Amino acid sequence: MKYDQGDTPKKLADEYVLGLMQGASRRKFERLQREHRVFRKAREQAEKRWNALSTLLPPEKPSAETWDKIQKRINPVSETPKNQSRSGLNLWRGWAIFASLLLAVVLISPQTYQTPQPGYVVVITHDDDATAGWLVSLEENMQQVNVESLSALQLPDERVFQLWVKASDQEKVKSVGLISTSGKVKIEADTNLKAALSKAVLFGVSVEPLGGSPTGQPTTIPRFHGNPRPI
Amino acid sequence: MTLLNLSLLATEFTQVTDELNLEDLLYASALGNQAAFSKLYENTSPQLMAVALSILRNRSLAEEALQEAFVHIWYATKDYRRELGKPITWLSTIVRNCSIDLYRKQSRHHESSGDTEALLKIPDLKTVSTRDKELQELIDCLEPLPEEQRNSILMTYYHGHSHGDISNLLSQPLGTIKSWIRRGISKLRECLE
Numbered sequence: 472m473k474y475d476q477g478d479t480p481k482k483l484a485d486e487y488v489l490g491l492m493q494g495a496s497r498r499k500f501e502r503l504q505r506e507h508r509v510f511r512k513a514r515e516q517a518e519k520r521w522n523a524l525s526t527l528l529p530p531e532k533p534s535a536e537t538w539d540k541i542q543k544r545i546n547p548v549s550e551t552p553k554n555q556s557r558s559g560l561n562l563w564r565g566w567a568i569f570a571s572l573l574l575a576v577v578l579i580s581p582q583t584y585q586t587p588q589p590g591y592v593v594v595i596t597h598d599d600d601a602t603a604g605w606l607v608s609l610e611e612n613m614q615q616v617n618v619e620s621l622s623a624l625q626l627p628d629e630r631v632f633q634l635w636v637k638a639s640d641q642e643k644v645k646s647v648g649l650i651s652t653s654g655k656v657k658i659e660a661d662t663n664l665k666a667a668l669s670k671a672v673l674f675g676v677s678v679e680p681l682g683g684s685p686t687g688q689p690t691t692i693p694r695f696h697g698n699p700r701p702i
Numbered sequence: 703m704t705l706l707n708l709s710l711l712a713t714e715f716t717q718v719t720d721e722l723n724l725e726d727l728l729y730a731s732a733l734g735n736q737a738a739f740s741k742l743y744e745n746t747s748p749q750l751m752a753v754a755l756s757i758l759r760n761r762s763l764a765e766e767a768l769q770e771a772f773v774h775i776w777y778a779t780k781d782y783r784r785e786l787g788k789p790i791t792w793l794s795t796i797v798r799n800c801s802i803d804l805y806r807k808q809s810r811h812h813e814s815s816g817d818t819e820a821l822l823k824i825p826d827l828k829t830v831s832t833r834d835k836e837l838q839e840l841i842d843c844l845e846p847l848p849e850e851q852r853n854s855i856l857m858t859y860y861h862g863h864s865h866g867d868i869s870n871l872l873s874q875p876l877g878t879i880k881s882w883i884r885r886g887i888s889k890l891r892e893c894l895e
Contacts, residue, residue, distance in 0.1 A: 478891075481891065482887070482888075485891070488795075489855070489858045489859050489883075489887075490798075490802050490858060490859070490862045490863075490864075491858060491865065491883070493806065493864060515785075515786055518787065518791070518795045519786060520836070520840060520894070521840075521859060522787070522791045522792075522794040522795050522798065523787070523788075523791050523834060523836055523837040524837070524840065524856075524859055524860070525749070525750075525752075525790075525791070525794035525797075525798065526791075526794075526832075526837065527825040527827075527837075528749070528753060528756055528825065528860070529752060530748035530751070530752050531752045531755050531764075532747070532751065533747050533748070533751040533765050533768055534761075534765060536765075537747070537765045537768055538740075538743055538747070540769050541743065541773060541776075542736075542740075544769070544773045545736070545739075545773060545776045546736060597734065598734065599734040600734070625780070627732070627782075627783070628783065628784070630729060678729050678730065678733060690726060691726050691730040691735070691738065692730050692735045692737055694733040694735050695733075
């Protein structure tokens with residue numbers, strides 16, 4: 472039997488999503504949709520169609536223990552020691568990456584000696600797994616921010632990464648600009664940004680809609696951070 | 703330069719606002735943000751608990767399914783795409799699948815509860831008012847179906863009943879139930895397409 476012809480994928484997908492398939496037939500459909508795009512698309516469409524019905528049910532609050540159990544499973548180490556150890560780990564990994572990059576610059580690129588000395592550099596890493604995201608460097612006059620991507624990070628469609636700086640004398644963060652997931656970006660700083668950059672204590676990167684945050688502040692929680700390191 | 707406490711500053715740095723919508727929370731969770739994931743749970747768990755409860759009809763089992771689903775969601779948030787539907791629909795899919803799996807496992811050990819009324823209960827579509835265009839289209843196509851076809855489909859959806867379960871609950875031959883559901887889905891698909 473040709474399962475992928477006519478309406479068969481849609482019919483099977485409806486039965487699967489409604490829960491009418493059991494045992495071997497359910498497993499067979501799951502295999503088909505893993506292996507064939509036509510079944511996967513049919514399942515996605517059926518889920519989109521039928522599962523809108525779930526919003527018609529009256530809400531039921533789960534017990535507080537349910538969240539506690541979820542939290543323990545996604546984050547098995549207790550919160551405080553984890554943050555401390557992660558921060559320490561991030562710091563260590565950040566420095567290790569930074570040291571490697573500096574060494575590479577010295578060993579591989581003799582022409583680097585001719586470029587102006589940076590005011591400071593920042594290795595921006597992911598808060599949880601210390602994945603190196605970007606290397607930010609600034610010259611002493613804070614005129615130009617150089618941002619180099621260190622890994623090919625994935626972003627959902629219609630989203631961009633935005634770099635923020637927190638200055639020691641300001642409560643709110645200031646946008647540095649939109650940054651790329653590959654290659655290098657140079658951002659010219661205006662007077663206000665230069666003032667913030669000269670007193671920077673922390674840099675962060677958040678995920679924002681195309682064009683950047685519409686509010687002037689991060690609209691999602693920045694998950695990449697880095698401290699300035701003077702050279 | 704003084705070394706600063708990263709986690710403390712990260713908290714100060716963060717500007718979490720109530721305007722964050724579910725899609726933003728999903729994207730932030732995909733980047734490993736546990737605060738966003740916690741907010742996602744806070745905002746959606748009552749609706750998703752209702753999904754699990756309608757299938758499992760037992761609070762303890764429903765919470766177990768919800769727990770499994772959210773652990774899965776934590777690792778799957780990067781897979782969410784807008785074309786898969788609204789975030790709540792995508793989340794419902796995961797909770798529903800976890801609930802159905804648990805329901806099937808439980809059914810091997812226990813017969814269905816004797817509360818027939820609860821097993822037959824479905825939302826009254828006539829009273830539904832929604833701004834969700836796709837949901838309204840689905841309701842508009844479900845309503846004209848013959849009552850036995852519509853109710854069999856909705857009982858299947860909301861309670862995870864098999865053809866056999868509905869046959870027993872409605873005291874109708876298995877072939878009749880299969881035919882009602884098959885015809886109902888076919889008409890519904892024609893209407894929607």
